[in-house]
Amino acid sequence: MSERDESGKRDEFGIGTAGEPNPGRGPHRGGGFTFRPDTHPTAGWGAARSVGEVLYRTREPLAGTGAILKMNHEDGGFDCPGCAWPDDQHGLRLDICENGVKHATWEMTHHRAGREFFAAHTVTELRGWSDHALEAAGRLTEPMAYDPATDRYVPIGWDAAFATVGETLRGLASPDEAAFYTSGRLSNEASFLYQLWVREFGTNNLPDCSNMCHEASGKALEASIGTNKGTVDLDDFDKAEAIFVIGANAASNAPRMLTALAKAYRNGADIVHVNPMVEAASRKTIVPHEFVAMGTLHATPTGTMSIQPRIAGDQAFLRGLAKALLEMAAADPGALDTEFLARHTDGLAAYRSLVESTPWALIVDESGVPEAVIRAAARVYRASRRTVIAWCLGITQQEHGVDTIREIANVLLLRGNIGTEGAGACPIRGHSNVQGNRTCGIDHHPGADFLDRLAEVCRITPPRTPGLDVVRTLQAMGEGRVKAFVALGGNFALAVPDTVRSAESLRGLDLTVQVSTKLNRSHLEHGRRALILPCLGRTERDMRPGGVQGVTVEDSMSMVHLSIGRRDPASPHLMSEPAILAGMARATLPHSATPWEDYADDYDRIRDTMSHVLYGFEDFNRRVRRPHGFRLAQPARERVWRTPTGKAEFASAPLTPAVPPAGHLVLATVRSHDQWNTTIYTDHDRYRGLANLRTALFLNRADMAERNLAPHTLIDITSIARDGTRRTVHGYTALPYDLPRGSAIGYMPELNVLCATGDFSTQSDQPLTKHLLITIAPSHPAAAPADLTAEPLSAPADRTAAHVHDNPG
Ligand SMILES: Nc1nc2c(c(=O)[nH]1)N[C@H]1C(S)=C(S)[C@@H](COP(=O)(O)OP(=O)(O)OC[C@H]3O[C@@H](n4cnc5c(=O)[nH]c(N)nc54)[C@H](O)[C@@H]3O)O[C@H]1N2
Ligand SMILES: Nc1nc2c(c(=O)[nH]1)N[C@H]1C(S)=C(S)[C@@H](COP(=O)(O)OP(=O)(O)OC[C@H]3O[C@@H](n4cnc5c(=O)[nH]c(N)nc54)[C@H](O)[C@@H]3O)O[C@H]1N2
Numbered sequence: 185m186s187e188r189d190e191s192g193k194r195d196e197f198g199i200g201t202a203g204e205p206n207p208g209r210g211p212h213r214g215g216g217f218t219f220r221p222d223t224h225p226t227a228g229w230g231a232a233r234s235v236g237e238v239l240y241r242t243r244e245p246l247a248g249t250g251a252i253l254k255m256n257h258e259d260g261g262f263d264c265p266g267c268a269w270p271d272d273q274h275g276l277r278l279d280i281c282e283n284g285v286k287h288a289t290w291e292m293t294h295h296r297a298g299r300e301f302f303a304a305h306t307v308t309e310l311r312g313w314s315d316h317a318l319e320a321a322g323r324l325t326e327p328m329a330y331d332p333a334t335d336r337y338v339p340i341g342w343d344a345a346f347a348t349v350g351e352t353l354r355g356l357a358s359p360d361e362a363a364f365y366t367s368g369r370l371s372n373e374a375s376f377l378y379q380l381w382v383r384e385f386g387t388n389n390l391p392d393c394s395n396m397c398h399e400a401s402g403k404a405l406e407a408s409i410g411t412n413k414g415t416v417d418l419d420d421f422d423k424a425e426a427i428f429v430i431g432a433n434a435a436s437n438a439p440r441m442l443t444a445l446a447k448a449y450r451n452g453a454d455i456v457h458v459n460p461m462v463e464a465a466s467r468k469t470i471v472p473h474e475f476v477a478m479g480t481l482h483a484t485p486t487g488t489m490s491i492q493p494r495i496a497g498d499q500a501f502l503r504g505l506a507k508a509l510l511e512m513a514a515a516d517p518g519a520l521d522t523e524f525l526a527r528h529t530d531g532l533a534a535y536r537s538l539v540e541s542t543p544w545a546l547i548v549d550e551s552g553v554p555e556a557v558i559r560a561a562a563r564v565y566r567a568s569r570r571t572v573i574a575w576c577l578g579i580t581q582q583e584h585g586v587d588t589i590r591e592i593a594n595v596l597l598l599r600g601n602i603g604t605e606g607a608g609a610c611p612i613r614g615h616s617n618v619q620g621n622r623t624c625g626i627d628h629h630p631g632a633d634f635l636d637r638l639a640e641v642c643r644i645t646p647p648r649t650p651g652l653d654v655v656r657t658l659q660a661m662g663e664g665r666v667k668a669f670v671a672l673g674g675n676f677a678l679a680v681p682d683t684v685r686s687a688e689s690l691r692g693l694d695l696t697v698q699v700s701t702k703l704n705r706s707h708l709e710h711g712r713r714a715l716i717l718p719c720l721g722r723t724e725r726d727m728r729p730g731g732v733q734g735v736t737v738e739d740s741m742s743m744v745h746l747s748i749g750r751r752d753p754a755s756p757h758l759m760s761e762p763a764i765l766a767g768m769a770r771a772t773l774p775h776s777a778t779p780w781e782d783y784a785d786d787y788d789r790i791r792d793t794m795s796h797v798l799y800g801f802e803d804f805n806r807r808v809r810r811p812h813g814f815r816l817a818q819p820a821r822e823r824v825w826r827t828p829t830g831k832a833e834f835a836s837a838p839l840t841p842a843v844p845p846a847g848h849l850v851l852a853t854v855r856s857h858d859q860w861n862t863t864i865y866t867d868h869d870r871y872r873g874l875a876n877l878r879t880a881l882f883l884n885r886a887d888m889a890e891r892n893l894a895p896h897t898l899i900d901i902t903s904i905a906r907d908g909t910r911r912t913v914h915g916y917t918a919l920p921y922d923l924p925r926g927s928a929i930g931y932m933p934e935l936n937v938l939c940a941t942g943d944f945s946t947q948s949d950q951p952l953t954k955h956l957l958i959t960i961a962p963s964h965p966a967a968a969p970a971d972l973t974a975e976p977l978s979a980p981a982d983r984t985a986a987h988v989h990d991n992p993g
């Protein structure tokens with residue numbers, strides 16, 4: 185029996201009703217919440233309890249534990265389907281993490297959403313279920329097609345499903361009327377086949393989750409150092425004397441990073457956390473594989489300094505860091521690496537004069553960080569001979585994300601911290617293979633030399649015009665320019681901004697195809713024709729005519745390694761992602777000379793082709809079978825700068841205003857500890873001390889007092905889009921938290937309703953999901969003091985007039 189939604193019908197977009205608590209998208213079974221921000225060490229027994237709860241729910245206690253022991257092993261285990269943090273290369277067998285365990289066991293549930301399940305529930309009924317309940321229904325077991333007559337999904341054979349895809353795609357007026365989404369867990373082999381199919385079909389419309397994630401990092405690094413990836417590996421974390429962690433919640437989202445931070449601390453490194461919220465990773469951890477520490481609750485610090493900029497204030501903070509350093513250099517010649525600067529960089533003079541002409545008062549206002557604190561951080565940076573700067577979404581999902589990451593590069597360059605041991609740039613990637621997806625061709629804007637190689641090796645004529653990314657796909661769907669949509673994994677409907685409008689656009693399509701492991705919102709916001717194609721998970725044995733297959737992935741630090749699943753598949757009718765892709769490709773391109781069937785039978789053949797197309801993949805089949813696989817070259821690591829000048833480039837971007845206009849707040853949407861993007865395990869967020877509530881808004885106390893909001897007041901949140909349109913959610917709970925003034929934090933994907941499709945960064949095209957302009961008001965109309973009900977009306981109708989970027993006031 186599946187875990188049904190207990191709380192009755194919900195409004196599917198989570199908008200809620202004024203004056204009533206909003207149930208959110210998690211399990212929410214009613215009852216109150218508890219809120220006690222505390223300072224327990226991360227990982228350790230709290231983690232064990234939390235894992236226990238998820239294992240209990242998936243009814244997988246034994247198999248779950250067995251799988252964990254096989255995860256992340258160089259000798260034939262499967263790659264953790266969780267985050268992209270790399271594995272320890274020095275035989276650390278048990279560096280497992282709580283959230284990886286949850287993630288792997290979530291896939292291994294014994295529940296099944298088979299044909300009986302779909303016969304019992306109409307799509308309209310399922311739309312009223314929570315997102316937790318949808319996924320908790322269990323693993324999908326066979327291909328299903330939407331039947332409008334009964335409003336249900338009904339079984340369909342694989343061949344008929346492929347024929348539907350082929351027929352619809354071939355019937356389009358142009359290949360550009362279709363879009364092909366990827367979530368970042370697709371293997372390298374599947375990614376390569378996917379883009380080959382899509383390009384042979386004739387479009388570059390390959391939106392992917394990177395468009396919402398680290399697009400800004402890629403763009404900035406490419407411009408600054410000539411390659412779009414990070415430059416460090418785990419050994420560099422070991423050798424660093426200072427590590428800055430900016431805009432990341434590592435304890436929840438890259439938990440194995442805590443092991444690296446704890447180790448660095450013991451080596452004597454300074455660890456500076458820069459985050460409007462003082463997150464758990466800045467405190468202490470109980471290193472997961474240290475069983476004695478587990479027993480004695482002995483925790484190791486993972487932070488030595490916490491700095492709290494306002495949301496979007498990092499660019500100003502980093503500029504302040506550079507300014508303090510340049511001022512030091514007047515009396516301290518060792519403050520800058522002058523030799524490196526002269527030999528390897530371009531643009532220093534312009535940058536220096538820009539920094540010198542930026543007044544401290546502006547830096548302090550825009551960053552929200554006192555000058556003394558910035559100077560203290562600069563002293564830490566000066567004292568360290570080798571520094572790593574790591575960052576995640578707290579930096580990327582903002583209007584000026586690219587400028588901010590380029591400022592990170594500027595700061596690194598000043599002291600020669602790129603291309604040397606123990607130092608460098610470290611974007612913390614999200615999905616386990618999001619980096620590999622790009623490397624293997626999932627890119628709406630592919631480079632000419634990649635397309636040349638693809639054309640030559642695969643004998644196809646790839647289209648040369650750039651395709652659509654996520655926000656452009658949403659716009660094109662809304663305008664009827666895209667009519668068919670295929671998603672390889674993920675939960676597009678819920679992950680993208682503007683939930684209500686995006687769902688409307690999806691429902692207007694001719695065809696939606698979702699290749700998935702579990703039921704989710706994207707199956708319910710479907711086109712006129714709709715297919716659910718269930719695939720094997722990463723933990724499962726992939727038996728093909730050529731034998732048991734393994735796939736490869738690339739982690740955050742460019743290590744490519746094998747992943748082989750061993751468990752029995754959740755259903756005998758599942759197909760692997762490469763096999764499903766080959767089926768869809770053949771049905772779409774019946775006369776294609778590409779050996780789709782051969783590729784699907786034996787992935788060594790895919791890897792052979794990849795080795796001829798992709799730089800760095802030479803001799804792929806042999807090298808990936810070495811223990812730990814191989815590392816892709818990163819030229820900037822060797823101080824080879826593939827920029828137009830052949831040098832690392834300083835950027836001289838003006839400081840972007842970050843202070844919200846009066847009466848407004850800036851909202852960042854984040855993950856709780858108990859979710860994986862759109863997959864919500866429980867309603868708890870342990871490290872932030874919150875239990876049984878997801879519809880919360882963390883607020884600065886003075887911002888609450890100014891609005892006469894008592895703690896725990898029910899509020900409505902209204903966003904003001906750039907085009908002046910407003911979106912409101914009701915029934916959120918206001919929680920006082922240690923946050924800078926003007927900064928508010930709440931959970932994705934609930935709050936995606938508030939982000940307009942048009943509100944994306946002009947620098948990266950990423951949705952501004954950590955940069956939304958909002959107002960708040962008590963949810964119960966009767967409870968609203970007069971000055972508060974009037975407040976939203978006094979806000980300018982057009983965001984451009986009030987927008988944080990245009991109005992420094
Ligand atoms: N368990 C688990 N692991 C995950 C995921 C998951 O959902 N669950 N998701 C995966 C994916 S796809 C990704 S991309 C990563 C995401 O990993 P994170 O980037 O850690 O994800 P978020 O929860 O969005 O948190 C962003 C952090 O940025 C901070 N922040 C917000 N605004 C600002 C700002 O203006 N400046 C600074 N300095 N900080 C700010 C927030 O306080 C928060 O700590 O994690 C990956 N790993
Ligand atoms: N407001 C707001 N929105 C955001 C973000 C934010 O911080 N704030 N973050 C953005 C980011 S960084 C990302 S990466 C996106 C995430 O966007 P997505 O990657 O699209 O979403 P996920 O929730 O990771 O996808 C979960 C679904 O993947 C499917 N799945 C799981 N495993 C497999 C598998 O092995 N194969 C296949 N084919 N399917 C599988 C399951 O059906 C599951 O329901 O969300 C973005 N949206």
Ligand SMILES: [Mo]
Nearest residue numbers: 393397614615
């Ligand atoms: Mo992500």
